[in-house]
Amino acid sequence: MRFSKKFIQRTATYNTFDCHVPAPYLRKKxxxxxxxxxxxxxxxxxxFYRLWLNGKEITKGMLASYISNPDDVLYYDLYAVSDLLQQGENIIAVLLGNGFLNDPAGDVWDFDKAAFRDAPKMALAVEVDGATLFEADESFKTSPSPIVFDDYRAGEHYDATKEIFGWNTLAFDDSAWDNxxxxxxxxxTxxxxxxxPIRAIREICPSAFEKRGDGWLYAFPENNAGVCRLEIDGKEGQKIxxxxxxxxxxxxxxxxxxxxGNYPDHGYLHRDFYTCKAGKQSYTPSFTYHGFQYVFVEGIEDGQATENLLTYIVVHTDLKSAGSFAxxxxxxxxxxxxxxxSDLANFYDFPTDCPHREKNGWTGDAALSAEQFxxxxxxxxxxxxxxxxxxASQIESGALSGIVPTAGWGFAWGNGPAWDTVVTQLSYYGYKYTADKTILTENxxxxxxxxxxxxxxxxxNGLLAYGLGDWCPAGGYNNDVFTSLEITDTLTIIDTCYKAGVIAEILGKTEEKAEFDAFYALLRKNFREKFVENGEIKREFATQSAVSMALYYKAFEKEETERAVGQLLALIAAKNDYFDVGVLGARTLFRVLSDYGYDELALKLIVQKGFPSYRYHLDRGATTxxxxxxxxxxxxxxPKAEGREVDSLNHHFWGDISAWFYKYIAGIRIxxxxxxxxxxxxxxxxIEGITHCRAEREYLGGKITVEWERKPDGVHVEVSAPAQVKIVKKW
Incomplete structure (x- = not known):
């Protein structure tokens, strides 16, 4: 396997909103x-790239190669191709897209200023029977493709009148193409x-379509992420x-x-543009994706608005299911x-925050969802x-960015303990559910x-307060944080120290474990001195998030927990038995209530009607x-409030309820x-009101299954597990 460092491109001029540069074709006989x-x-x-050999596409998935900062990590894909080669002439062909390399719609996070920004390019090596046959060089022929604009976040523009028939075949004459x-x-590296890889997973037909305003609205039965295949009998030059x-x-x-926010959409964001050739045709974007439930189609005649006009192709990393719960x-x-x-719609090589507005690898979102993932x-x-x-993005001081990949944005703002704990959380839970230490040693x-x-x-105060806090509190927006940052940051690092200590013990790192334990003890002592009084969080700092996090992360002494739980119950009662937390508190609130015997209240907070609850969204048609x-x-x-908009309708970071379902209702504790x-x-x-439950989680080559049901003579529980697993029954 040869990692060629010889990169080639059609042009050094990169695509912008103001100056479109088509995606390039490259080929070599x-x-x-x-x-x-x-x-x-x-x-x-x-x-991104698409790859053909002797006219057959062999690209491993969509949006390849792996999305990264190429000055940090340079991703190569390997293809075994002996079966596709033939004696005599052969042809290799590539179509390149902008991806993260050139992302003007990422200007909010300074991707338009990235040091690595460039026009699409590639490195390639062909090895035959152990020897390098050739690498990419100036002998490759190149031409503009019909993709006249593409942007990872904005969308793709395709002009079918510019198609070049047979461009990726051996018979095509490329003598007029440039080098x-x-x-x-x-x-x-x-x-x-x-x-x-990222793949097209399934297809969804529209649930309805109708004329609205100057176009046609196509509705799909679920919110998700992917692309639409357009199929139309079009007129040459017709613009859609x-x-x-x-x-x-x-x-x-x-x-x-x-x-x-106030960033302009340039008339490009969340839009694909298609120029028709004459006759029946089909188009699927190559180098973008969208998060959506609705598509508004403009530029078609009423007779072209058919059920088959659009098909939703659901796209995400090809994660295999490991568990189920019902x-x-x-x-x-x-x-x-x-x-x-929401988990899958937000998994494109890595966990993203949302599949439309940002498509960023926000570390805090992944940290919060690590266990339920x-x-x-x-x-x-x-x-x-x-x-x-x-x-690779960690800087010399040890600081981490709030988004990865990054071009440098996310160190001055957008990170902090609750986001930076991602390395510890993903390592801890990655090991917990696989028993494979590799993720621990690597990180x-x-x-x-x-x-x-x-x-x-x-x-x-000997405490921490340098990051984002209890984000998106119920009734507020994003950074309308109601819980002290000193509380959430310090408690998060207390938890990080604990988990890091467990990891150190598993790896036999005794000195580091002692260091983590000492930091844990210092932070806990300082936290208690400022925030704990008579077994409770001091009244001026008491919120549902503060108390539930302090309970879950063991900031109270054992003899104080009864009083602290009472304080939490009082805070919930003061909100008429509704939760009042942000995403950090949501990670602990329901777990704490169940840990201390209040399962019914935890379930009520999740499923009851009214605002705020998870059911509140379901009752308004939420599918994510x-x-x-x-x-x-x-x-x-x-929103009832004037002048406000709702935010994303597809975020996974409230999803720890799924872990609560597995670990508390079903009781699977691996x-x-x-x-x-x-x-x-x-x-x-x-839990009262639930009559039966079944959950599974694949583990150690087998499957752990728990099924329970209420019957007239009591609750019947059935458990199965791989032979090497020791089951400890606790009911």
Whole structure:
């Protein structure tokens, strides 16, 4: 396998909103004296590529190569191709897209200023029977493609009148094409990803379509992420615009909730443009994707508005399901389904925050969802790959960015303890649900460096307050944080120290474990001195998030917990038995209530009618998890407050309820203290109102299954597990 560093491109001029530069075709003919026994192609296509050999597309998935900062990590894909080669003439062909390499719609996060910004380029090597046959060089021929504009976040523009028939075949005459030019080689470390690729997973037909305003609104039965296939009998030069949204209006769609603040959408965001050739034709975008439930189609005649005009192709990383959960409560089941849908819609090589407005690898979102991701999916390889990029982006001080990949944005704002804990959380849960220490050993030094950095951020109280807080509190927006940052940051690092200590013990790192334990003890002591009084959080600091986090992360002494739980119950009662937390508090509130015997209250907070609750969104048609809990106008997905918009309707970071379903209702506790990977506790909570439950989680080559049901003579529980697993029954 050869990681060629010889990059080529069609032009050094990159695409912008003001100056469109088409995606380039590149191709090369080559001859073989005989059919080889073994042959490989290694390719790094920046930002994205599609690859053909002798007219057959062999690209491993969509949006390849792995999305990264190429000055940190340079991703190559490897193809075994001996079966596709032939004696005599052969042809290799590539189509390149901008991807993260050139992303003007990422200007909010300074991707338009990235040091690595460049026009699409590639490095490629063909090896035959152990020897390098050729690498990409100026002998490759190149031409503009019909993709006249493409942007990872904005969309794609395709002009079918510019198609070049047979461009990727041996018979095509490329003598009029230009020669490629040499491009700058990025500084990143060459690597082949270990995780599954992004793929087209399934297709959805529209549930309805109707004329609205100047176009046609196509509605699909669920909010998700992917692309639309357009099929039309078109007229040459006919121009069609597709606008993708989560919200429909009487005149079409509303995309305000998926555009960032005051940044202009340039007339490009969440839109694909297609220029028809004559006759029947089909088009699927190559180098973008969208998060949407509705598509507003402009530029078609009424007779062209058919059910088959648009097909929703659901796209995400090909994560395999690892677990399942269902019970007698249909609200719980719908929330479980919505959580999984948001998880997958937000997994494009790595966990993103949302599949439309940002498409960023926000570290805090992944940290919050780490356990529920691992309970639902085999995400461990994808975690490992992304954490390689997180480590590559860590700066000398030990600080971490709030988004990865990054071009440098996310260190001055957008990070902090609750976001930076991502390395520890993904490592901890990646090991917990696989018993594979690889993820621990790979990330241990990064964890050490970060916690040493955190020590340098102690304030005059010996506490921490340098990051984002209890984000998206119920009734508020994003940074309308109601809980003291000193509380959430300090408690998060207390938890990080604890988990880092467990990891250190597993790896036999005694000195580092002592260091983590000492930092844990210092932070806990300082926290208690400022915030704890008479077994409670001091009244002026007391919120549901503050108290539940302090309970869950063991800031109270054992003899204080009864009083602290009472304080939490009083805070909930003061809100008429509704939750009043942000995403950090949501990670602990329901767990704490169940840990201390209040399962029914925990379930009530999740499934009851009214605002705020998870059911509140379901009752308004939610098929995914939403970013905020905002009080909405009757019959509309619109805030009651004037001048405000809802935010994203597809965010996974409220999804820890799924972990609560598995661990509390079903009671599956795999390697509960990380002391013995072969021990699984089964501790179901038989919550009033739930009559039966069934859950599964694949583990150690088999499947752990728990099923319980209420019957006249009591609750019947059945458990099965792989032979090597020791089941500890706790019911």
């Amino acid at each position: 080559f001859a073989l004296a005989e059919k080889p026994a073994q042959a490989e192609i290694t390719i790094c296509g920046l930002g 490629a030019i040499i491009a700058k080689t990025p500084a990143g 060459p690597r082949v990803p270990v995780c599954p 615009k597709l606008t993708f949204s989560e919200l429909a209006t009487k005149d079409g769609v509303n995309i305000k909730n998926i555009i960032n 019970c007698s409560n249909e609200i719980v089941n719908k929330l479980q389904e919505n959580t999984r849908r 691992m309970l639902n999916f085999h995400a461990e390889k994808s975690f490992r790959e992304w954490l390689y990029n997180v480590r 241990f030094d990064c964890i050490v460096a970060y916690l040493r950095y955190a020590k340098t951020r102690l304030n005059e 998890l939403w970013e905020n809990f905002i009080d909405l106008a009757d019959g509309e997905i619109k 390697n509960p203290a990380l002391k013995d990977p072969f021990t699984v506790e089964i501790a179901p909570h038989f």
